[in-house]
Amino acid sequence: MKKLLLLLLLFTYSFSIELGNKILEPEEAFKVKFEEKEDSLAIKLELGKDIYLYDDKIQINITKPKKIELREEITLPKPVEYDGFIVQLDDLDIKVPYDLLKSKIDSNKFEVELKFQGCSKAGLCYAPMSEKKVVFFDASLKEEPKNEVVLKEDKKEENIFKNEALNETDSIAATFKDSSFLLVIATFFGFGLLLSFTPCVFPMIPILSSIIVKASQNETMSAKKGFLMSFVYVFAMSFAYSLAGIIAGVFGANLQASLQNPYVLVVFAFVFIALAFSMFGYFEIRLPASLQTKINKTTDGKEKQGMLGIAIMGFLSALIVGPCVAPPLAGALVYIGQTGDAILGGVALFVMSLGMGVPLLLIGLGAGKFMPKPGGWMESVTKIFGIIMLGVAIWLLDRVINPTVTMYLWAFLFIAFGVYLKIYTHIIVKSISKVLMILGAILLVGAVSGATNPLxxxxKFTNGVAVTQKNELNFTYIKNISELEDALAKSSKPVILDFWASWCVSCKELDEITFKDAEVINKLQNFTLLKVDVTDNTKEDKDIQKRFGVVGPPAIVFWDKDKNEVKSAKIVGYKNPKEFLDIVNKSFPN
Incomplete structure (x- = not known):
């Protein structure tokens, strides 16, 4: 275990060195200089190495005595296309003629603002920034002493570590900078404990339980042995989460999302089907003979074979079975991307994953006390967990196959499970058998009717369907940044953009619980509702997520009716109706 932890630290350290050479602080990436010349205000924006600007985010405005946009009347260098965006790759020299300022407002004093947003070619996008300058046409006004101080308070006001109105994700990112190492680690362990009660971890419970049950067939399971197996599984799971998080923070690539393509999910579903049939006794899954031979050269070769298999399953489960994006994860990735500190970010993610694994460790710890001893009863328990493995396979396939087909699969599984339990004479087991068969029959009727939600x-048979449909939220789907900009331009109301994916369990929770709540529906009637499906993780999907700093779904971005992004309202992860309304009402009280 010490060797694995050392490898993790060395890996994160090497990434931090590489990232430190590429990522610049905002003050280094963008240097703005204002110079008052004879006939104009010259604005020079110097870009750091490998930095570029979004052309459509460059704005030149008069902000005082009143706000007037000047962009359309200012000559800028011709932009170029880079990585699918229209950008400025070179330093900007902007000339704002005094005659233009005077033609807009009859005044002797103006406040001119430059707004911009840029990214690093290394994969990090900076928050929007602004710089302001007061221009005087009456020398006597220059004696006012406090103007510059007031203006400096607005400098780079969108930096997440300085912004007072932070959303949950940015607040968590800020804790890295404002807290000690030990406090950050303790905080993230607490986050992990909270996440252990979410769909991120639930699918892993039957997986680990089945592994322990399978091992108990051939040997007596002690608490020590069960805990060790659970620890190996959780440690590998934590390593995977940390590795995926560091890669996402450094390169902006969501490894977990990349592994949610149909081919990977189908292959992994068949792995669980194979595990199920192995537990039914049709065959036994073993490591390749060559690898077995190498491991068996040690005195504890057989035990190492089992532990290696558990570690592999834990690693893959974290990447494929439970791809969750929650505020703590997103906050850590924002911090890594902003600072390049992959060591602190990676260790925080590792500790958070250990917290998520606490229920799994408790399962292993209790195995020695509650697990049946080897024998006939143990074989029955093993077969039951084989059926549960088939359920995990269906749960994975639900992300890539027709929902109605999934309904049929669940129906057949429940009916088969119920039929199997009928062989037992115990009254409680017989009652469970009847309940499972009834549930299977209901699911089968639902599948025939065209229902798609197993819950x-x-x-399709309930009364008041028309009322339900009338009160549903209607989201308009967009595919890319261009369609989003068009939708924003056409909207006269505040706008919501929901990042969604078919493999995202928390997204479905939002759809089925939060977005079907009557109060939420009533509140969102005053919004333009947009949704982007990032299931396929295409280049367009990655671009739009990168544009708004979204690590992965679910995430919700808000704009006010003036088309300004309301960063403090940004939501990451599942929120129940009350939590959702608290956030929305705070930013949009009317």
Missing amino acids: KPLE
Whole structure:
């Protein structure tokens, strides 16, 4: 274990060195200079190495005595295309003629603002920034002493570590900078404990339990042995989360999202089907003979074979079974991207994952006390967990196959499970058997009717369908940044953009719980509702997520009716109706 932890630290350290050479602080990436010349205000924006600007984010405005946009009347260098965006790759020299200022407002004093947003070619996008300058046409006014101080308070006001109105993700990112190392680690362990009660971890419980049950067939399971197996699984899971997080923070590539393509999910589903049939006794899964031979040269070769298999399953489970994006994860990735400190960010993610694994460790610890001893009863328990493995396979396939087909699969599984339990004479088991068969029959009827939600199999037969449909939220789907900009331009109301994916369990929770709440529906009637499906993780999907600093779904971005992004309202992860309304009402009280 010490060797694995050392490898993790060396890996994160090497990334931090590489990132430190590429990522610049905002003050280094963008240097703005104002110079008052004879006939104009000259604005020079110097870009750091490998930095570029979004052309459409460059704005030149008069902000005082009143706000007037000047961009359309200012000559800028011709932009170029880079990585699918229209950008400025070179330093900007902007000339704002005094005659232009005087033609807009009859005044002897103006406040001119330059707004911009840029990115590093290394993969980091900076928050929007602004710089302001007061221009005087009456020398006597220059004696006012406090103007510059007031203006400096606005400098780079969008930096997440300085912004007072922070959303949950940015607040968590700020804790890295404002807290001690030990406090950050303790905080993230606490975050992990909270996340252990979410869908991120639930699918891993039957996986680990089945591994322990399978091992108990051939040997007596002690608490020590069960805990060790669980620890190996959780340690590998934590390593995977940390590795995926560091890669996302450094390169902006969501490894977990990349592994949610149909081919990977189908292959992994068949792995669980194979595990199920192995537990049914049809065959035994072993490591390749060559690898077995090498491991068996040690005295504890057989034990190492088992532990290696558990570690592999834990690693893959974290990447494929439970791809969750929650505020703590997103906050850590924002911090890594902003500062390049992959060591602190990586260790925080590792500790958070250990916190998520606490229920799994408790399962292993209790195995020795509660697990049945080897024998006939143990074989029955093993077969039951084989059926549960088939359920995990269906849960994975639900992300890539037709929802109605998934309904049929769940129906057949429940009916088969119920039929299997009928062989037992115990009254409680027989009752469970009947319940499972009834549930299977209901799911089958629902599948025939065309229902798609296993939690609402009879929705096609319920009364008041028309009322339900009338009160549903209608999202307009967009595919890329261009379509988003068009939708924003056409909207006269505040705008919501929901990042969604078919493999995202928390996204479905938002759809089925939060977005179907009557109060939420009533509140969102005053918004333009947009949704982007990033299931396929295409280049367009990555571009739009990168543009708004979204690590992965679910995430919700807000704009006010003046088309200004409301960063303090940004939501990452699942929020129940009350939490959602608290955030929205705070930023949009009317």
